[in-house]
Amino acid sequence: MNRIVGLETEYGCLISEDQAQSQADAWPVKTKNYLFRKCKVGAIDLHYRDYEEPPGNGGFLLNGGRLYLDMGHLEYSSPECLNLRDLVAYDLAGDQLLQRGLREMNAAGQVSFLKNNIDHHTGATFGCHENYLMRREAQFTPEILSSLLAFLATRQIFTGAGRVGQANPLAFDFEVPDRPGHVPFQISQRADHIVNDIYQWVQFNRAIINARDEPLADYRKYRRLHLLIGDSNMSPFATALKVGTTVCILTLLEEDLLPRGLGLRDAVLATREISRDPEGKWLVEMDDGSRQDALDIQYQFLEQAYHYLAGQDEETDWLLESWGFTLDAIRNKPELLIGGVDWISKRWLLTMFMEEQDLTWNDPWLQSLDLEYHNINPERGLFYALKPAKAIGEFNASVRRDDAISVPPANTRAAGRSQAVQTFQQRDLPYIINWDSVALEGQDYLPMPDPFKTYVDEVDFFLK
Numbered sequence: 001m002n003r004i005v006g007l008e009t010e011y012g013c014l015i016s017e018d019q020a021q022s023q024a025d026a027w028p029v030k031t032k033n034y035l036f037r038k039c040k041v042g043a044i045d046l047h048y049r050d051y052e053e054p055p056g057n058g059g060f061l062l063n064g065g066r067l068y069l070d071m072g073h074l075e076y077s078s079p080e081c082l083n084l085r086d087l088v089a090y091d092l093a094g095d096q097l098l099q100r101g102l103r104e105m106n107a108a109g110q111v112s113f114l115k116n117n118i119d120h121h122t123g124a125t126f127g128c129h130e131n132y133l134m135r136r137e138a139q140f141t142p143e144i145l146s147s148l149l150a151f152l153a154t155r156q157i158f159t160g161a162g163r164v165g166q167a168n169p170l171a172f173d174f175e176v177p178d179r180p181g182h183v184p185f186q187i188s189q190r191a192d193h194i195v196n197d198i199y200q201w202v203q204f205n206r207a208i209i210n211a212r213d214e215p216l217a218d219y220r221k222y223r224r225l226h227l228l229i230g231d232s233n234m235s236p237f238a239t240a241l242k243v244g245t246t247v248c249i250l251t252l253l254e255e256d257l258l259p260r261g262l263g264l265r266d267a268v269l270a271t272r273e274i275s276r277d278p279e280g281k282w283l284v285e286m287d288d289g290s291r292q293d294a295l296d297i298q299y300q301f302l303e304q305a306y307h308y309l310a311g312q313d314e315e316t317d318w319l320l321e322s323w324g325f326t327l328d329a330i331r332n333k334p335e336l337l338i339g340g341v342d343w344i345s346k347r348w349l350l351t352m353f354m355e356e357q358d359l360t361w362n363d364p365w366l367q368s369l370d371l372e373y374h375n376i377n378p379e380r381g382l383f384y385a386l387k388p389a390k391a392i393g394e395f396n397a398s399v400r401r402d403d404a405i406s407v408p409p410a411n412t413r414a415a416g417r418s419q420a421v422q423t424f425q426q427r428d429l430p431y432i433i434n435w436d437s438v439a440l441e442g443q444d445y446l447p448m449p450d451p452f453k454t455y456v457d458e459v460d461f462f463l464k
Helices: 023-037 084-104 142-154 236-254 267-275 294-309 314-332 342-357 365-373 390-398 414-426 456-462
Strands: 005-015 042-044 058-061 066-070 073-077 111-114 128-135 196-199 207-210 222-227 283-285 291-293 431-434 437-440 445-447
Touching: 005 023, 005 084, 005 236, 023 042, 023 066, 023 073, 023 084, 023 111, 042 414, 058 414, 073 084, 084 111, 084 236, 084 314, 128 236, 142 207, 142 236, 142 267, 142 294, 196 267, 207 267, 236 294, 236 314, 236 390, 267 283, 283 294, 291 294, 294 314, 342 365, 414 431, 414 437, 414 456, 445 456
Parallel strands: 196 207
Antiparallel strands: 005 073, 005 111, 005 128, 042 058, 058 066, 066 073, 128 222, 207 222, 283 291, 431 437, 437 445
16 A cells, blocks of 8 residues: 555444433443553543543554544544555454443443444434545646546445435535435435535535645645545445555556546535435436446546556555456446445345335334444444355455554554553653654653654653
């Protein structure tokens, strides 16, 4: 991959019927406190990070990532990763951490954390944000942005997590609300909540691309591309496709090699239209007024990536081969992707259940099963009952690593941060930890502006 990437995952919380609903808000706090205080998974913040993150709200982890509370949700941020398998493994480490906390508190039977993006009851959404480090000099011309948005709008055909029903977009989208239940099943959980293509603020005007310029690195060299459009994936294979294909496209972008002429007339509308058509027609309007199949658009991006990137390294070749296999399977034999592509897997499970129980898509039982697909408890989550094809199953198993909870990636800045966390756990020091620095209160601080550097020696010298 050779690009610094990180994922941020916000988890839903579901409690058993015998507990008061107010406990759903308490369990994220309890779990966070237990993991930091009892399990010693990291160093909790001693200072305000901003007005919404007071001391004790979260902290950095031994694996170099971060766990904290955000708007009532537990949010896990992976450490900086430089290769694709690491990225998937450290994304899964968030699931493993939270499930460990519930298990050790003897709460796994009453409380569940869900790796999903919607609340069927309130209509709220919570995100899976992607972060890609890019060269500062990368050119985002209107034509380049059009191609990038076309890729992001159409990649949901293999990255979507699937959902029962729909959510009406926010009021300022000026769309007449659809009648409830009009869309029985769709591809993406986030599509209905995206109302802009590029915008700076996150919470009330969610865009495909978040425009804030916050590189968390040397701003003279780097920028951070922050994406809001992606779903949280239960399938590690889908996570790898989501991140790996996007890395390929960004590499082409930096080299001015993106395919031209693929701009969409309205990327936000196309995102919603594709999501609401799980039957796979996926015809979207282009800038020139013509209509193209989203699958064909993805094939064009794959062809360009294969032409310029094939043969660079084993990981890129695996990604390109998997991308092509997935597109072919979507067109010809989607059942090959059960356990690999989430929306296909979920739809297959729900359809089987409906046939067995003689139900329709309007039955509220299906919304409950929708949520259980995302339960991170391997003993309860419906995803874990799937039997994927051999290659997908082997990949999914290979990236589940117990050590990812406590050992950082060895080739990024996360290694130095992890060393600082270990030191602060062992010594009573007034520390301050950030993504790009470590400091001791009232003393000098150690800047860490290069995410490609481990800073292990520098941290060791600074904290002696």
